[in-house]
Amino acid sequence: MQRRQFLQYSLATLAAGAMAGWIAPAQARGLPGESRTDAAAFRAMRRYAELPFGRIAYADRGRGKAALFLHGAPLNSYQWGGAIDRLAAHRRCIAPDLMGLGYSEVHENQALGAADQVAMLAALLDKLSIRGVDIVASDCGTAIAQLFLVRYPERVRTLLLTNGDVEIDSPPAKVQPAIDMARKGTLADATAQWLTDRSLARATFGASVFHDPSRFADATIDYYVTPLVSTPLRRKQYHAFHLALEPNPLAGIEAKLQRSQVPVRMVWGASDDIFAMGDAEYLDRVFPRSRGIRRVAEGKLFFQEEYPEVIAAEAMHLWGLA
Template sequence: MPSTLEKLDQHRSRLQTRSGPVSCVDTGGSGRPALFVHGLGTSSYLWRHVIAQLGGETRCVAIDLPLHGQTPAASDQDFSLPGLATFLADCCDALELTGIDLVANDTGGAVAQAFAAGHPERLRTLSLTNCEAHNNLPPKTLLPSVLLARAGIFARIAPRLLGGDNPKARKRFYGSGYQDVAKLPDTLARAWLDPLFGTAESARQFQRFLTSLHARDLLAIEPDLARLQVPTLIIWGTGDPNFGRKWAYWLRDLIPGATDVVEIDGARLFFPDEHAAELTAALREHWAAHP
């Protein structure tokens, strides 16, 4: 029987966009399109259980950001938030997506905020799970890695700690993002880690990725977010050490289209994987309220 990853890959293709090639999952169909955006260190596989539960209800599209999953990154790829928002817009153009239900997690949530601020007319709804907001970029838990990256050291030491067959890599990189990291299959952890740390060049690219993310880019879009009327749902895991629950309510109070916060008790950063049923139920209700 095919695994959840194999089932997802049955819908995978590679597209050419103005920002470069992108690997994406697209279940197709005539339903309203939902676009799923992951964050640092994961991929479109993060959404595998959500997409499986949605079945044929909606057209599910999940992209791999540059350097992540099966999407390569050019040597001069723009990893800044504005650059990644442009990448997302170019993916939508290539897929001819309009009236989008945008769903995002982690740094993908920051990218989604930048995209929504610049392209509100392309969205039907927005759903943000635990992610950066305001000046919480990088979050304190990521700051040591960012400081090492800025010093040019991260790319030298990270492959030894996280690359190859290191049995502790899964816990080191994903331990704080899962309530029970043992539920993250080793094969999936390696599918996420190898594109980042599998070679010296990919480690240098990921180091550059880390140094390209700045709070100033989030702060710059706040005036646009403060005018955003797109119906917005905030779905937040309350046990996340990276993005505390106060940020959920900060986003709700900033975005005029945001009317509700759904809390998932004890859930951490990567709860779209661990709590897919609760997330899917919240998304269904949100989408049904905005047909």
């Protein structure tokens, strides 16, 4: 039963990794005829920063004020490729791979909890001589964004939060089977199946977190999964990342968020059954300067991949550029 639950939806958080690249990228919604940067091109643009935590992979495109994009699990910075394509003309877009995910290479005993990710992000911004940022976040990245705001309120101009953890729902119940598999040491093996059975990824994982899972590209599945299972250390860290989701990293944060004066906008996939609309409504009540909620009717957990034009439009409006 545990494996069945895992295949049905708990690896919805894994499923998103397979979905970032479209088989027909020229059909990207909102920009007719304009292609999204594919996985190979994104790989070629990847940079690394040597930090005390290890060698952190990140994307860096555009110029001007900086925007920081925080991905979900088990994705990496490529999750935001479509949004960055649309926003790089207006912001310097920084999209790191979180420790334990993607192509970041961290030290063997490096802690991978949300607070540790916050410390890494601050060090990365310092390395890049970036002081203030507009944050765009998804899934576990949404939790990290809130913690970053509390730890470094002077460094955050705005928050654009999509389906992800809130204090009253972290980790969500449907992620628990994945955490249990990480504890047993079987999560990496299950994820590695995507590399040999991509139709399984599309039929099960994809259906859980995308409106149209048929548009996965094989190259994108490879781009997300390969680093997670590439070595025994990476597999161990992949498990450790999930184990660090407990206990709730946001416990006690509500009172601090209530004192924030940062403008916040929620953009939420209304068809997601992992982070329900009630989580967005909770954030809308908590943040004093909430700019409300945009509901994406067909959006599931990782709708940002399918509707990058929605992310771009909402970011532009929040940033006062539209």
